Amino acid sequence: MADITLKNSRTRSLERLDPIVPGKVSMYLCGPTVYDRAHIGNARSAVVFDQLFRLLRHVFGAENVTFVRNFTDVDDKINARAAETGRPISDITAETSQWYLDDMGALGVLEPTHMPRATAYIAEMVTFIEDLIDKGHAYAKDGHVLFRVRSFADYGKLSGRSVDDMIAGARVEVAPYKEDPMDFVLWKPSADDIPGWDSPWGRGRPGWHIECSAMSHAILGEEFDIHAGGSDLLFPHHENEVAQSCAAGHPFARIWLHNEMLQVEGKKMSKSLGNFFTVRDLLEGHGPGGKGIPGEVIRMVFLGTHYGKPMxxxxxxxxxAAFTLHGYIETIAMMGDIEAAKSLDVDSEIVAALADDLNTHEALVRLRRLRDQPDANALARNLVFLGFFNWQQLEKQVETYRDGVARLSDLAARLQEVRLKAMETKDFSEVDRLKTRLVEANVSVQMNKSGVNLRPEVDFDPSKLEDL
Ligand SMILES: [Zn+2]
Structure with missing residues (x-):
C-alpha cells in the first residue's frame, strides 16, 4: 500500500496519512451554499479533492473510503435570492444543488459517499448546541445562541491567529446579545417570512459553522481523518468548526487540507472586473474566447497547478490543455485497445506523485511521458484514473476519432479526384468548397504533388462532414 503524505495545515508539516481505523479513511469537504451557479474558484476545491478521493479509493479500496461533502441549504444569501425572485426557497436550493452536481460531473468529479443537506440535520445541530451550552462554551441571549470564544483556549491555533490580533484587525460585529465581540452565532432567531425551526431558544435557524460540526459528527463520528476546503474558509469557518467540535470534547479532524485560491489571467476574479466565470459559463462558451470548453480540459488546467499554490x-x-488531450485521444485511437487498457494497473509513478501531497502537476508530467513512449493503453488507463473520462466517455471519444479518420480517408481520395479533374478544367470551385467544409470541421488539409493529406485537429467535428 502506497504511503500517502499530506501537508497538514493544522501542524504546517507533511504528515503520513495513518487512518484512525486502519485500512479505512474518512474525509469531509465543505460544500457549496446553494443559491447560484458554482464559479470556477469553487470548482477548484471540488476537483482537487476529487483527485484525493480517487487516490484514496485506489489505495484503500473504494468501499473503505467515506467522503462527505455537504450542501448548505439554509443561508441568508438563499433567503435573499428567494426574496428577489419570489421563488420558494426549496425550489432554489433543489435546482441549484442539481446544477452543482451537473457542473461538477462535467469536470469528472465523482459523487461523494454522502451529500448531507444542512436542513436535514437541524435536530443534530440543536443537540450539539445544547451540549455546548451545558459545557459552558455557549450561551443563549435574546433568541440567539453564541459560542463563547474566550472559553476555548486553542481558538486561533488552526489559522495561526491570536484572539487579540483578531479583535484588533477583524470586522467583528458588536451586538447587544454578545458577551464578547469575538463570539460567533450558533443559532439566531428567524422572522416569520424566513425559514425557521422550533428550538429551546425559540423559532430560528442555525449559524453556518455549526452545520459542518454537526453533520461531520453525525456521519463520520467524533474523530475523522481529513477535513478539506478552500483557504478562504480557514478563518473564520474552519477555526469555528474546530472550536465547536473540540469544545464539545471531540478530537475532530486529524489532517486539515486547504487549497489555495484561483485567479483569472493574473487578477483576482471579481464581477466588477468582468473576469468572473461560473463553470457553466466555461462549459457553454460564455467565457473567454466565446467557445465552450470541455470539462476534461478545465480539469486538466486545474490539475496543472498544485492545490497548495495559487492557480x-x-x-x-x-x-x-485541449491540444494535449486531443493528442492523447489521437494516440489511443491510432495505437490503443480500450478493452486491454481496462485490465491494466494504474501507473505506479502517477500514484506516487499523487501520494506525495497530491502532486497533480507531477502526475500530469508522467501522463505525458506515457504518450511520448508511446504506451497508448497505459495512457488510456491513467486518463480514466485521473478522472478526465470514464471508460464509456473515453471509448466514445476514441470511436468518434476513428470514425472521423476513416471518413477523412474517403474524403481525401475524393478530394484528390476532384483536384485532378480541376487541373484539367481549371475550375477549382469544387476543390475550394470541399476544402472550406473540411476546415470548418477542424480538419487540416494539405495538398501537394503526392496527393491530399487530411488530419483531424483539436475540436475535430465529424458531424460537420456528414452531408459532404
Ligand atoms: Zn464547513
Missing part, C-alpha cells in the same frame, strides 16, 4: 486560470492554458 491562474488563463485562456492560453485552456488551449494548451
Amino acid at each position: 491562474d486560470w488563463t485562456a492560453e492554458k485552456a488551449v494548451e
Whole structure:
C-alpha cells in the first residue's frame, strides 16, 4: 500500500496519512451554499479533492473510503435570492444543488459517499448546541445562541491567529446579545417570512459553522481523518468548526487540507472586473474566447497547478490543455485497445506523485511521458484514473476519432479526384468548397504533388462532414 503524505495545515508539516481505523479513511469537504451557479474558484476545491478521493479509493479500496461533502441549504444569501425572485426557497436550493452536481460531473468529479443537506440535520445541530451550552462554551441571549470564544483556549491555533490580533484587525460585529465581540452565532432567531425551526431558544435557524460540526459528527463520528476546503474558509469557518467540535470534547479532524485560491489571467476574479466565470459559463462558451470548453480540459488546467499554490486560470492554458488531450485521444485511437487498457494497473509513478501531497502537476508530467513512449493503453488507463473520462466517455471519444479518420480517408481520395479533374478544367470551385467544409470541421488539409493529406485537429467535428 502506497504511503500517502499530506501537508497538514493544522501542524504546517507533511504528515503520513495513518487512518484512525486502519485500512479505512474518512474525509469531509465543505460544500457549496446553494443559491447560484458554482464559479470556477469553487470548482477548484471540488476537483482537487476529487483527485484525493480517487487516490484514496485506489489505495484503500473504494468501499473503505467515506467522503462527505455537504450542501448548505439554509443561508441568508438563499433567503435573499428567494426574496428577489419570489421563488420558494426549496425550489432554489433543489435546482441549484442539481446544477452543482451537473457542473461538477462535467469536470469528472465523482459523487461523494454522502451529500448531507444542512436542513436535514437541524435536530443534530440543536443537540450539539445544547451540549455546548451545558459545557459552558455557549450561551443563549435574546433568541440567539453564541459560542463563547474566550472559553476555548486553542481558538486561533488552526489559522495561526491570536484572539487579540483578531479583535484588533477583524470586522467583528458588536451586538447587544454578545458577551464578547469575538463570539460567533450558533443559532439566531428567524422572522416569520424566513425559514425557521422550533428550538429551546425559540423559532430560528442555525449559524453556518455549526452545520459542518454537526453533520461531520453525525456521519463520520467524533474523530475523522481529513477535513478539506478552500483557504478562504480557514478563518473564520474552519477555526469555528474546530472550536465547536473540540469544545464539545471531540478530537475532530486529524489532517486539515486547504487549497489555495484561483485567479483569472493574473487578477483576482471579481464581477466588477468582468473576469468572473461560473463553470457553466466555461462549459457553454460564455467565457473567454466565446467557445465552450470541455470539462476534461478545465480539469486538466486545474490539475496543472498544485492545490497548495495559487492557480491562474488563463485562456492560453485552456488551449494548451485541449491540444494535449486531443493528442492523447489521437494516440489511443491510432495505437490503443480500450478493452486491454481496462485490465491494466494504474501507473505506479502517477500514484506516487499523487501520494506525495497530491502532486497533480507531477502526475500530469508522467501522463505525458506515457504518450511520448508511446504506451497508448497505459495512457488510456491513467486518463480514466485521473478522472478526465470514464471508460464509456473515453471509448466514445476514441470511436468518434476513428470514425472521423476513416471518413477523412474517403474524403481525401475524393478530394484528390476532384483536384485532378480541376487541373484539367481549371475550375477549382469544387476543390475550394470541399476544402472550406473540411476546415470548418477542424480538419487540416494539405495538398501537394503526392496527393491530399487530411488530419483531424483539436475540436475535430465529424458531424460537420456528414452531408459532404
Ligand atoms: Zn464547513
